[in-house]
Amino acid sequence: xxxxxxxxxxxxxxxxxxxxxxxxxxxxxxxxxxxxxxxxxxxxxxxxxxxxxxxxxxxxxxxxxxxxxxxxxxxxxxxxxxxxxxxxxxxxxxxxxxxxxxxxxxxxxxxxxxxxxxxxxxxxxxxxxxxxxxxxxxxxxxxxxxxxxxxxxxxxxxxxxxxxxxxxxxxxxxxxxxxxxxxxxxxxxxxxxxxxxxxxxxxxxxxxxxxxxxxxxxxxxxxxxxxxxxxxxxxxxxxxxxxxxxxxxxxxxxxxxxxxxx
DNA sequence: ATGACCGCTCCAAGCGGA
Numbered sequence: 001x002x003x004x005x006x007x008x009x010x011x012x013x014x015x016x017x018x019x020x021x022x023x024x025x026x027x028x029x030x031x032x033x034x035x036x037x038x039x040x041x042x043x044x045x046x047x048x049x050x051x052x053x054x055x056x057x058x059x060x061x062x063x064x065x066x067x068x069x070x071x072x073x074x075x076x077x078x079x080x081x082x083x084x085x086x087x088x089x090x091x092x093x094x095x096x097x098x099x100x101x102x103x104x105x106x107x108x109x110x111x112x113x114x115x116x117x118x119x120x121x122x123x124x125x126x127x128x129x130x131x132x133x134x135x136x137x138x139x140x141x142x143x144x145x146x147x148x149x150x151x152x153x154x155x156x157x158x159x160x161x162x163x164x165x166x167x168x169x170x171x172x173x174x175x176x177x178x179x180x181x182x183x184x185x186x187x188x189x190x191x192x193x194x195x196x197x198x199x200x201x202x203x204x205x206x207x208x209x210x211x212x213x214x215x216x217x218x219x220x221x222x223x224x225x226x227x228x229x230x231x232x233x234x235x236x237x238x239x240x241x242x243x244x245x246x247x248x249x250x251x252x253x254x255x256x257x258x259x260x261x262x
Numbered sequence: 263a264t265g266a267c268c269g270c271t272c273c274a275a276g277c278g279g280a
Contacts, residue, residue: 011279012269036279038270064270065278110280122278152280161264169264171280207280208267218264222280252268252279 003262004029005103007148007223008244008255009205013037013069017045019247023255024052027241030073032255035107035150037067037090044069060090068105068149070095076103084132085125099262101231102142106133106149115173123170126152130179137187146260147189147226150253153180156194158201159221171220189226192258196238204240205253214246225258235261 006029010016013034024032032054037044041061049057049071058078059069066089070076076095079102084092091107109126117124155177157163166172184191193202203219210216225238238258245254 015269036269110278112278113280165264169280205280207264209265210267211265216264220264220280 001099001262002259003031003101004257004259005031005033005146005148005225006255006257007033007035007105007150007225009035009107009150009223009251009253011036011038011251011253013039013044013067015249016251017048019244019249019251021048021052022247023241023244024049024054024071027257029257031076031103032071033103033105033148034069034071035067035105037061037069038064039067041069058093058095060093062088062090066090066107068093068107070103070105072097074098082136084136085128087125091129100144101262102145104145104147104149106147106151108150108152110152111170111176113170115168115170115175127175127179130176130183133183134179134186137183137189142187142189142228144230145187145228146231146258147187148224148256150222151180151224152222153177154220154222155180156221159203161201161203161218161220166220171222184226187226188229190229190232192225192227192232192236193221193238193240193256195232196236196258202240203242203254204256206245208252223253223256225256227260231260231262
């Protein structure tokens with residue numbers, strides 16, 4: 001079977017409901033993973049999603065911050081949410097499809113402004129979050145699994161508009177890239193997006209602050225799709241829907257899609 | 263400086279985003 005999954009940081013699910021519905025109508029992924037819902041679960045506007053065939057939803061939410069949700073046309077089972085680092089944040093939820101594939105949806109902490117844990121508590125929490133991801137996957141090796149989300153790190157030189165200018169900017173510092181690589185290695189996760197699109201600059205986020213995000217094109221690839229090798233060894237293809245960044249009242253992130261032959 | 267915006271909240275100034 002062909003299975004299409006998308007991940008999208010939508011920066012408020014209530015404000016973005018119209019363009020979430022537009023994406024579901026135009027692209028019809030089997031599963032859409034959302035981050036930064038910024039809503040308690042019982043306040044997520046589900047009716048429009050249900051009307052489009054997304055009747056299966058698992059989510060974790062909190063008021064005003066964070067929040068992750070998995071919308072699915074296929075039946076899914078809620079297989080838990082991990083509160084890594086004990087922050088009390090809604091940053092992870094997992095769901096299992098009837099074919100046994102597990103989907104992890106993560107929203108890794110952004111990490112604040114200063115890339116130094118001695119002066120910036122949030123940066124330390126981000127590194128600790130990635131360390132706990134590593135330890136979790138090292139102790140409980142994932143199989144038949146897909147991991148997506150806003151991981152808030154652009155690991156490769158061609159994942160940012162200027163490697164040199166971003167080396168000391170949170171999201172592209174060497175210490176973050178190393179922590180992300182260790183979490184990836186611990187689970188033997190394959191970077192599906194870069195396996196499918198190995199060459200060239202590729203971004204999924206552009207700041208709201210730029211006057212013309214498209215012309216400036218100072219982006220970063222913060223949103224990722226990973227899979228275990230039992231899934232990545234079959235066929236797959238990927239795309240970033242850059243044009244969605246230009247929709248009415250947009251998120252600052254574009255959705256990242258992956259299609260698998262399961 | 264990428265660079266002066268966006269969305270949230272005890273409703274409005276401050277936090278967080280990255």
